[in-house]
Amino acid sequence: MAEIRGGWDTSSGKRITVKGQRGVQGIEFDDRCVITLRKLNVLLREKYLPKDFPYTTPYTEGKARVKYRDALFTMRTGALAAGSGGTAVTHGFGVEIAANPIRMSVQLGSSNDPARKSLFERHGYPGVKVNTHAFRHELNTRMYQAGLSQLLIDSFSGRTTMGSVYNHETIEERTQGVADYHPKTKHSTAAQRLNKVKTNQPLSLVDVRELSEGEQDRIIHQTHLGVCVHNFASEPCPKMGACLDCGLLGCVKGDDVKLGNLREERDDLKLRLDKALDAQSRGVFGASESAKKLGEKLYKCEAFIQTLENPELENGAIVWNADNGWTLTKNAAAMSGLIEVKVIEENQAQEALPSLDDVLALLDEIEG
Incomplete structure (x- = not known):
């Protein structure tokens, strides 16, 4: 945690001044904090999850439980435009965990306001739109392709019922999966x-x-x-x-x-x-x-x-x-x-x- 905090210390930025203009025009940061999956795991547990998770009550130590549908979106701070939603943005040590679904919807192209550009439009892909729920389908499909069992996928996704409708493998992919294990057609x-x-x-x-x-x-x-x-x-x-x-x-x-x-x-x-x-x-x-x-x-x-x-x-x-x-x-x-x-x-x-x-x-x- 100390390493993550040190890498994102806003007080250590270099102030930028422009000749002829009054005041500080900006602050330049030397971002030397490398966010790995291990550090992200530590950050998630320290900032959002209660002690001894998951063997605990939903709310302890002042930390609200992060729901699965929200925790699906984790990104670096600044990846989303600041004015892309009506909810205040939380900057957690350079990593935004559980991004607000309203902001995500706007960023993915659901806003009708022409003044607000989506994430796709800002990177040169006009006309591309996707809803937030599609990412859950994509993640579940990749799990099926990787060979995870239906029970394990449902448990990971926090479901209480079967979620086979989340599997979008093509007929060809399913056929190839069977062929890989059939005695007459499987690979050597x-x-x-x-x-x-x-x-x-x-x-x-x-x-x-x-x-x-x-x-x-x-x-x-x-x-x-x-x-x-x-x-x-x-x-x-x-x-x-x-x-x-x-x-x-x-x-x-x-x-x-x-x-x-x-x-x-x-x-x-x-x-x-x-x-x-x-x-x-x-x-x-x-x-x-x-x-x-x-x-x-x-x-x-x-x-x-x-x-x-x-x-x-x-x-x-x-x-x-x-x-x-x-x-x-x-x-x-x-x-x-x-x-x-x-x-x-x-x-x-x-x-x-x-x-x-x-x-x-x-x-x-x-x-x-």
């Missing part, structure tokens, strides 16, 4: 997976691999390179973010954003490997080990890129990484002498790592 698992990745929907463990006996489904983490099936509820990342060393990393074919990140990672690894090889040639201590590790990562990164660029691989298919066998725990144990390095290397998931000659040959191929 890979296609559904790719659609979730491209639309930033949460991915579950069952979306990327079959669950083992007794294993529970859960939401999985997505990294800048792909998907990660590590269970962060049991322990932190054992690789400390070294994704290219981890066998729990999977890359989805068709995810152009992650493929672009892999290409950037390859370019960065190549530069770092060139420096490590130069240091190795000058006999710098530790350079040979660094060159070996960077070479392994570069080899994997290039293998990922070539595989994901293969047109024969189905879009949505997952390409899994090979683990190098090392974790922070094993590294600490090896440094303490509790475990032999050769034991870790012998038990590593991959069968064989590329030699330095293989990496150098790969560099020549990349530079082409």
Whole structure:
């Protein structure tokens, strides 16, 4: 709340004066307050909702309950013209919550007064009108399209009866929704997976691999390179973010954003490997080990890129990484002498790592 108040402190504005004119002509504000959904949630609860909402009476602590039909319209202060209604405007820390329905009706084009321009007319869309209730229909339709149940939608909307009349999905959209789940017409698992990745929907463990006996489904983490099936509820990342060393990393074919990140990672690894090889040639201590590790990562990164660029691989298919066998725990144990390095290397998931000659040959191929 303090951050929101500070960002909208009207006393900190810069006064504007014009030569030849008396008095202050205006005040210029440096709006540095970023309103996020989290801040808006805090503002709504602090300013409008009683303590322990919704487990409380409608009126406590001097806060009147905001009705759903009014709370639908929340906007930045100043988004509506000041003279667009007969009701006083409340400016609440730069965010106007539960905008007055009379003002909203005027702003959306219901006024017959030519002197009052609607929100659409001020932005170059003359003749466009819409009533406030249409937004409730639009919101409910989007909920249906997102797959929410009728009961959940009605509960969210504050209804006591079924509200299916609020669903304005087209016949084609409903038909496609049925086809997506019908055994003979539904999309493949890979296609559904790719659609979730491209639309930033949460991915579950069952979306990327079959669950083992007794294993529970859960939401999985997505990294800048792909998907990660590590269970962060049991322990932190054992690789400390070294994704290219981890066998729990999977890359989805068709995810152009992650493929672009892999290409950037390859370019960065190549530069770092060139420096490590130069240091190795000058006999710098530790350079040979660094060159070996960077070479392994570069080899994997290039293998990922070539595989994901293969047109024969189905879009949505997952390409899994090979683990190098090392974790922070094993590294600490090896440094303490509790475990032999050769034991870790012998038990590593991959069968064989590329030699330095293989990496150098790969560099020549990349530079082409």
